[in-house]
Amino acid sequence: MFDIVLCQRDFDEINKCFGHCVKFEIHEFEGDSQLRRFLNDGKKVLLITTKSSVKPDIFNLYYMPKTGNCEYYYLSKLNLNGDELEACEKYFPDVRDISVCADYYSAGGVFFIDRIDPVGMPDFSREVMPILNRYFNIGDYKEALFLDRDGILNVDHSYVHKTSELELVTGAYEFLLDDYNKKRLKLVLTNQSGVSKGMFEYTDVEKFNDALNESLHHLIDAFYIAPFEFTKGVGQYKYHSLLRKPHPGMLLEACFDFAIDLKNSYMVGDKVSDQLNFPLLETIHLKNRYPLDGVKYLASSFSEVLKFAKSLPNKTN
Numbered sequence: 001m002f003d004i005v006l007c008q009r010d011f012d013e014i015n016k017c018f019g020h021c022v023k024f025e026i027h028e029f030e031g032d033s034q035l036r037r038f039l040n041d042g043k044k045v046l047l048i049t050t051k052s053s054v055k056p057d058i059f060n061l062y063y064m065p066k067t068g069n070c071e072y073y074y075l076s077k078l079n080l081n082g083d084e085l086e087a088c089e090k091y092f093p094d095v096r097d098i099s100v101c102a103d104y105y106s107a108g109g110v111f112f113i114d115r116i117d118p119v120g121m122p123d124f125s126r127e128v129m130p131i132l133n134r135y136f137n138i139g140d141y142k143e144a145l146f147l148d149r150d151g152i153l154n155v156d157h158s159y160v161h162k163t164s165e166l167e168l169v170t171g172a173y174e175f176l177l178d179d180y181n182k183k184r185l186k187l188v189l190t191n192q193s194g195v196s197k198g199m200f201e202y203t204d205v206e207k208f209n210d211a212l213n214e215s216l217h218h219l220i221d222a223f224y225i226a227p228f229e230f231t232k233g234v235g236q237y238k239y240h241s242l243l244r245k246p247h248p249g250m251l252l253e254a255c256f257d258f259a260i261d262l263k264n265s266y267m268v269g270d271k272v273s274d275q276l277n278f279p280l281l282e283t284i285h286l287k288n289r290y291p292l293d294g295v296k297y298l299a300s301s302f303s304e305v306l307k308f309a310k311s312l313p314n315k316t317n
């Protein structure tokens, strides 16, 4: 796990709760030079701080490479609300889409626990402890199957949104029911830029999702929707959004809603952009109508998807 936990605050409480049972050292955060020293020694550090608006899933962050990004759940939320953009820009002035963190700390393998309120401090018992507790209950984490929607579950008629156009992809239902997928959480991550382009409403997407799930006998545990698009978008959804694939925002929302073992989960999609910018998650592409040059796993049928999925290295410790 982490080698060292540094606490900018709540040091005594954290030490009291976990100091006797954890395998890592817990120190009070003393400043950059202390942090640099640990990093220079190659330590993996969890910093509990208010420095950045990041709320990590500690279990999954542990498995992220040291160069991995931890601009996390809350930043994906920020773009949903225009008023919050200012805060986002304040922290990350160059971009609204943040996929790679140039920040010294995360680039060095340091992860944060924090809250959205940029001026407030996290409430220890309400916000920090549940995260730490979750970290110690890793048995609760479930493997997931992440799914693109159009072209994977329903036939992609291009901007499909009317329930009358709903047509299941042949083999999709059986794929979800396969033994390998049966016990997994099934979570749909769908870009729906048609909403931002004014072609249909967000509620149309929800209705379509409901109808789709109905026809799949409610095998889908949750749908995540990214209605944003910047170039051709208009109105309130004209944003660069972290939620829009290949950015990992929807995935991170899902990780907030469910305890997901990302390293043993996988994603299935039919576009290059379904490969999310998140190094823990493997993606298998199913050949459809889009170019898929250079993807890692290219399947031409659901049975091939399963074959690839079963060959993924099992990363359970």
Ligand SMILES: [Mg+2]
Pocket (backbone or CB within 6 Å): 148, 149, 150, 151, 152, 156, 269, 270, 271
């Ligand atoms: Mg698709």
